[in-house]
Amino acid sequence: MQLILDDFGVFLGKKGNCFTIKNKEKTDEYSADIIDQIKVVSPCSLSSSAVKLAMENNIDIVFTNKFGNPFGRIYPCKLGGTxxxxxxxxxxxxxxxxxxxxxxxxxxxxxxxxxxxxxxxxxxxxxxxxxxxxxxxxxxxxxxxxxxxxxxxxxxxxxxxxxxxxxxxxxxxxxxxxxxxxxxxxxxxxxxxxxxxxxxxxxxxxxxxxxxxxxxxxxxxxxxxxxxxxxxxxxxxxxxxxxxxxxxxxxxxxxxxxxxxxxxxxxxxxxxxxxxxxxxxxxxxxxxxxxxxxxxxxx
Missing domain, CATH: 1.20.120.920 (CRISPR-associated endonuclease Cas1, C-terminal domain)
Structure with a gap:
């Protein structure tokens, strides 16, 4: 499952083994066990604890522009292969x-x-x-x-x-x-x-x-x-x-x-x-x- 941050100003945080997405109206929670990738489409904030949780679970974080093209990526330091x-x-x-x-x-x-x-x-x-x-x-x-x-x-x-x-x-x-x-x-x-x-x-x-x-x-x-x-x-x-x-x-x-x-x-x-x-x-x-x-x- 992809976690897509497509609303302006949302905050991605961490609660236990879950990612939290908070905006003005509500807070949603998603277990890290079901997330494959986090995609950041609109300007938002990410906590270091949320990034750490993503890295611990081999979940990469991708930043894309409004055309859908990736311009940045955060992924675990340990790459696959040799x-x-x-x-x-x-x-x-x-x-x-x-x-x-x-x-x-x-x-x-x-x-x-x-x-x-x-x-x-x-x-x-x-x-x-x-x-x-x-x-x-x-x-x-x-x-x-x-x-x-x-x-x-x-x-x-x-x-x-x-x-x-x-x-x-x-x-x-x-x-x-x-x-x-x-x-x-x-x-x-x-x-x-x-x-x-x-x-x-x-x-x-x-x-x-x-x-x-x-x-x-x-x-x-x-x-x-x-x-x-x-x-x-x-x-x-x-x-x-x-x-x-x-x-x-x-x-x-x-x-x-x-x-x-x-x-x-x-x-x-x-x-x-x-x-x-x-x-x-x-x-x-x-x-x-x-x-x-x-x-x-x-x-």
């Missing part, structure tokens, strides 16, 4: 293992884009059948790509990824209010999608840290100072089944519209109600149990 884990990660980049990792991530992303289009097309008289066939054909091109390391094949994989993204979002734009996919656009669908990706980004970064991997040592996305390349790599195959499906459902079911936006100066943000709807839907997708290899598991 130095050997990160050494092996670095070695993989220079070997064929890095190529196979990236190829698997790209195939996973394309397959999930295709599967989501199939699901949407099935209930709409097969309107995306032509585009689905085009994506399926691109898998043949991926099969032909081989190299000793990722640097040899990055441009080829980027080209196929770009073609698929163009096909994918052209289909999505036919059923939701989307002109084109742009992470800097100010329309309601792009803003909602970006906010959902921010939630997913936080989860992926947390998983990398717990696993002892270096979030900044990626394979597909090129290294740049301050850029968590591995997180950006790992997020790719999870965008479609978690965030895209959640956001598309909100718009198809007419639960989101321009009334969920507000202007602050020259900036456009989601309203508190809009953020709550996206958080709820994305977390439902994250926690959804699916059957994989005869085992029930969530993302």
């Amino acid at each position: 130095t050997l884990t990160r050494k092996k990660q670095a070695e993989s980049y220079l070997s064929q293992k890095g190529f196979f990792i990236v190829k698997s991530l790209i195939i996973g992303k394309l397959r999930n884009q295709e599967n989501l289009l199939k699901s949407l097309s099935k209930t709409r008289n097969g309107i995306f059948n032509t585009e689905i066939a085009q994506i399926e054909n691109l898998f043949k091109h991926i099969d032909l790509i081989n190299g000793k390391n990722i640097d040899e094949v990055r441009e080829s994989l980027l080209g196929i990824e770009g073609q698929t993204a163009s096909i994918y979002f052209s289909c999505i734009s036919r059923i939701v209010p989307l002109d084109k996919r742009d992470h800097e656009a100010k329309d309601i669908f792009n803003i909602s999608l970006n906010y959902g990706y921010g939630i997913l980004y936080s989860e992926i970064e947390r998983a990398c840290i717990i696993s002892g991997l270096d979030p900044y040592l990626g394979f597909f996305h090129t290294d740049r100072y301050g850029k968590p390349s591995l997180v950006l790599d790992m997020i790719e195959p999870f965008r479609q089944p978690i965030v895209d499906r959640a956001i598309i459902n909100l718009f198809v079911q007419k639960q989101m519209d321009n009334s969920d936006l507000e202007c602050v100066g020259e900036e456009i943000f989601l309203t508190k109600k809009g953020r709550e709807k996206i958080i709820k839907m994305v977390l439902e997708r994250l926690n959804l149990e699916i059957l994989f290899n005869n085992k029930k598991m969530s993302f």
Whole structure:
């Protein structure tokens, strides 16, 4: 369970083994045993005892901006994994293992884009059948790509990824209010999608840290100072089944519209109600149990 601090001026404290959230009207209590993460969305106060309780229970505290993007994180000093884990990660980049990792991530992303289009097309008289066939054909091109390391094949994989993204979002734009996919656009669908990706980004970064991997040592996305390349790599195959499906459902079911936006100066943000709807839907997708290899598991 995520504990989300989304009200201005609330106070996060500690009482026994519980977190307390206090505002002007009431005080709520949540057992540390059921909390996985604390997300700070609005300006608030945190007591050192609450932070200590979180660290003792391996609960990270994430600070996000109004766009849903994390800008800070508090987590226990003891990271998962060992130095050997990160050494092996670095070695993989220079070997064929890095190529196979990236190829698997790209195939996973394309397959999930295709599967989501199939699901949407099935209930709409097969309107995306032509585009689905085009994506399926691109898998043949991926099969032909081989190299000793990722640097040899990055441009080829980027080209196929770009073609698929163009096909994918052209289909999505036919059923939701989307002109084109742009992470800097100010329309309601792009803003909602970006906010959902921010939630997913936080989860992926947390998983990398717990696993002892270096979030900044990626394979597909090129290294740049301050850029968590591995997180950006790992997020790719999870965008479609978690965030895209959640956001598309909100718009198809007419639960989101321009009334969920507000202007602050020259900036456009989601309203508190809009953020709550996206958080709820994305977390439902994250926690959804699916059957994989005869085992029930969530993302």
